[in-house]
Amino acid sequence: MFARFLLMTTQLPGDALVSLNAVNKHYGQLHVLKDINLQVRKGEVVVVIGPSGSGKSTLCRAINRLETIDDGDIAIDGKRLPEEGKELARLRADVGMVFQSFNLFAHKTILENVTLGPIKVKGVSKAEADKEAMALLERVGVGHQAPKLPAQLSGGQQQRVAIARALAMKPKVMLFDEPTSALDPEMINEVLDVMIQLAKEGMTMIVVTHEMGFARKAADRVVFMADGQIVEDDTPEEFFTKPKSSRAKDFLSKLLTH
């Protein structure tokens, strides 16, 4: 039993918290992830940007296996992502995910949305989970909305609840898949502020976004993707002032002229 456990959780080299090695994925004929190598260390904030269709969302979703990959391997904290099943569920509990469309459980109250994971997955008592959830909801500024249903909240508020829901699992790393793309402009900042705060507190984050301001302010590294490949991987300072590839220059020029 123990030997089998060791086999399933083979340690991979390096001190990376999230590690992608030679990852490939196809959608039929379309090669959406081409030989992706990416290492994210503990406490690092990595922003993934690139034109739409570049594979950045697929990359983000592959890290907790919401998308399967064709070959290569992905490891979280040294443990290779297992196949579908109990092991995978356990690993996913350590990886927080925030979606573009919030995906709050529509039939559960705000408080229940946050406590459901700790109670059902981690076996935390209801009283304990409620207390922690309220603290998290206060932290993201929606504590007074706790008894409401998701549909009664604005998009910005829903997304902050979604962040609290992910944090309630005490994840090792947080994935953000275009967290502000579905929001009205005046609500974007309230979500970004929460994310910036989270970054300051040392959370390991992988953020797919179009918010260049966030990338400049909070990112340790910017990963630029185009056509399923990682084209650049640099500090925000370097990337925004001296992009090396013509693809990145082209992308940035389009952003800045509008």
Add this chain to the structure above:
Amino acid sequence: MDVIIDSLPQYWDGFLRTLFLAAVSGIIALVAGTLLAAARVSPVAALRGFSMAYVEVVRNTPLTIAFFFAAVVLPRLGVTFQQFEVAAIIALSAYTAAFIAEAVRSGVNSVPVGQAEAARSIGMKFGQVLSLIILPQALRTVIPPMINILIALVKNSSVAGAFYVLELFGYGKQLANDHGDAVMWVLVGVAFFYLLITVPLGYLAHQVERKVAIAR
């Protein structure tokens, strides 16, 4: 008209028996149908296959076949019943479960895929995703078709009358034989007592639907 008043005890007894048949079969069918729907969306191919085959076969054959199977074929295979009611309940619930399964499946499909993804991303296993997130939402959206199926079940239970089960329709047949001059009124009485079950069922559905509706 007098025949209805005079035969009220028979009508009432038949009414209770029909209610009993429909209630027991309905509960079994709801549970079995939901399990069939769960099997249909499960990651296990064998379960999906079984569920699909069951629904396709049962849904596309007449109810009478199900009754013949339960009342005639099962006893020959060694499954015997003290009362024909048991055979009727088996036939009705097996038949209705196939329709419930299809309704629940359509409900499952109506739940946005992001709900399941969010549930999986906080570490829930398949069973938890289904029972805590998907089914509670799916069942709420399929209350109207589900009630249609249950109303059909109440009416379908009359087939049991042809298999020696004395329920509302069975009594109706008896009364029609005894009162050959008032068959029309006998049947009006039968219809009235069926309505006494089905109309409140529709009303109940409307109330429940309003109460549990979820906003997106």
